[in-house]
Amino acid sequence: MNIQLLHEQYKALLRKEKRRIRFFQLLIIISFIGLWELASQNHWIDPLIFSAPSKVWRLFVEKWSDGTLMIHVNITLFETVLGFIIGTLLGTIIAAILWWSPFFSKVADPYLVVLNAMPKVALGPILIVALGPGMISIITMGAIISVIISTIVIYTAFIEVDTNYVKVLQTFNANRTQIFKEAILPASFPTIISTLKVNVGLSWVGVIVGEFLVSAKGLGYLIIYGFQVFNFNLVFLALMIIAVFATIMYQLVELVERKLIKAR
Amino acid sequence: MAILTVNHVYHTYFSQEVATEALHDIHFSVEPGEFVSILGASGCGKSTLLSIIAGLLEPTAGDVIIKNHDQSTSIGYMLQQDYLFPWKTIEENVTLGLKLLKYHDLHAKDIAKELLQAVGLPNIEKKFPRQLSGGMRQRAALARTLAVDPKILLLDEPFSALDYKAKLKLEDLVCAMLKSYEKTAILVTHDIGEAIAMSDRIILMSAKPGAIHKIFDVPRELAALTPFEARTHPSYGAFFQSVWKELESLEHSTSS
Structure with a gap:
């Protein structure tokens, strides 16, 4: 039993979870902006009304x-x-x-x-x-x-x-x-x-x-x-x-x- | 000459539906330096009586006479819990009374320091209440009560929220402090042992309406001892029994 080691493992677990959360948060915003831009460029949505991130x-x-x-x-x-x-x-x-x-x-x-x-x-x-x-x-x-x-x-x-x-x-x-x-x-x-x-x-x-x-x-x-x-x-x-x-x-x-x- | 006389006090609480008589013809007096306990089951009006003595509540009839003093400034009140203000340091808590009563005393901090030392809490002036244990907080509350130098101390079950060990230690401390500062005290409690260990006299109250049932004089050999020693004295047991029997008979007569 090495308490210090276990504590390190526990902290690593916490860091890993935090990274996962950050990753998904970024994923949502990037895909939202990306999809918006794409939809606007390809006229899936009306660019006059819904604009586009680049504009x-x-x-x-x-x-x-x-x-x-x-x-x-x-x-x-x-x-x-x-x-x-x-x-x-x-x-x-x-x-x-x-x-x-x-x-x-x-x-x-x-x-x-x-x-x-x-x-x-x-x-x-x-x-x-x-x-x-x-x-x-x-x-x-x-x-x-x-x-x-x-x-x-x-x-x-x-x-x-x-x-x-x-x-x-x-x-x-x-x-x-x-x-x-x-x-x-x-x-x-x-x-x-x-x-x-x-x-x-x-x-x-x-x-x-x-x-x-x-x-x-x-x-x-x-x-x-x-x-x-x-x-x-x-x-x-x-x-x-x-x-x-x-x-x-x-x-x-x-x-x-x-x-x-x-x-x- | 009595320092405090409760003179035929009656109190009734009113609500839309009913008028409840809480206190019925309470009459007794307390000598200077005496320690009196008011013992009774919950709901017998003990706390109401204490509030009336403290001047926080106006009795329906009767009055409270305090020798040579103004009721509001000569009485110190200790509650069931410490009620230290959590946003104030211990020093600010202890000097609170001095500040409010406008004792423009430059030595307020010295008074606080000395009292905290006396209650066994040196060097904690700058700490906040949450950093102290329950027993320590109640001792700080005692220092706060004593800071304004009241003549009479009202103790409203101040030990009931503490663990047993802290309670025994605080009982001894309160007794010693009251003796050394020559205070008169009235303790409200439902704990027979505590009442016997600490007091010179015990007023047993019956409930509904709250009235004085019997007054016991604590045997001199017990009253002279510290609360802790009194609990182990040979005559403690016998006296406990006689108070207990009286309390029991009271319960039977009201329930039947």
């Missing part, structure tokens, strides 16, 4: 080098990040108010249910009329789409904090502010972070729909513009870029989560 790539290089793509990407990213930060922050603040006043929370309950059930993007036209067809409307859209669900999830986390922690603080004569600061908020951090992860996705929805409606700048605008002039290369390019940046944002939030959770 999307050429458009990307062109738009990147003349700098117009960067402008749209920057605007959409700015709107999404801001929308998602405002949505989560506002959700946390409203949740804190609900926690603070059980009476208010009971009064607000049916309204929260209705607002939560309501499809927020339907408010888009009203927002644009009220706030003007610009960035403010789009950021508001990115925020309201996540604020109600954040409020509900975070408020639930607040009231589910073990009451014994509150009891400990009460024996030290703590007031409600201190109880919130010392127990309720830090105990709910993991929940707040996980709503952050959900809100990344939601804010992208809000911002893209907002850009559809305002139709002036950003990746959502590129999609709607590409659709209107029947340039589907542009539509696919915008979709790809959204996929990349949405993934990056999600990964960043996960990184923050790991850092914060590690600290406890």
Whole structure:
């Protein structure tokens, strides 16, 4: 019996499995792009509608080098990040108010249910009329789409904090502010972070729909513009870029989560 | 002169359907430096009584009088589990009470260090609760309770979540700490052995509604010993039997 040897074998097994997973993941993406290109070249699918990876790539290089793509990407990213930060922050603040006043929370309950059930993007036209067809409307859209669900999830986390922690603080004569600061908020951090992860996705929805409606700048605008002039290369390019940046944002939030959770 | 008097306290819980009387005419007093146990089956209102004494709950009738002191600042409370805040270091946990009670004391860290030393946990100020064992965590919780220098300690089954060995060791430690810091203590428990080993007096409660059934004075030779020694003393067995019989009779009279 050689434990060290067995351990080496076990590690080799793990590495082998990891390589297999990576191989299949790559296989899927390569064959998808390859098949897409092939189907488009041979007119199995209509290249005018479904474009082709090579065409999307050429458009990307062109738009990147003349700098117009960067402008749209920057605007959409700015709107999404801001929308998602405002949505989560506002959700946390409203949740804190609900926690603070059980009476208010009971009064607000049916309204929260209705607002939560309501499809927020339907408010888009009203927002644009009220706030003007610009960035403010789009950021508001990115925020309201996540604020109600954040409020509900975070408020639930607040009231589910073990009451014994509150009891400990009460024996030290703590007031409600201190109880919130010392127990309720830090105990709910993991929940707040996980709503952050959900809100990344939601804010992208809000911002893209907002850009559809305002139709002036950003990746959502590129999609709607590409659709209107029947340039589907542009539509696919915008979709790809959204996929990349949405993934990056999600990964960043996960990184923050790991850092914060590690600290406890 | 009693340091604490529970003065004809009644408490009733209300719900939509029923009003449940939890405590019925509880009246007793505790002398300074005394260790009193409240013994009873689960559901006899022990924890309700403790919450009322701590000022966390307003009794339906009656009151709690504490000599020369404000109820909220002169009482320390230890729960069944440690409830150390997992995101705070041990030092931050121990100094929490000092911070909340606004004792703008520059020596908070020194107090924490000294108390942790006294409970047998030196050099762990910067550790987090999850890095400690259950017994160590409960000792840190004891240090947190003692940090604000309460006159009276309320112990709500603080040993019940520990393994037997840790429990015996902590009983001895708590007794020794209470003696050396000259504290008065009220322990709530359902463990007859623990009540006998630790206290000077045992208040036996009956359930539904919670009322005082009988008060035992622990034999002086047992009360003088440490809890561990008391458990092995010749007269421990006989006294255990007499408390046990009383508890048994109580159960029969309520179940029949």
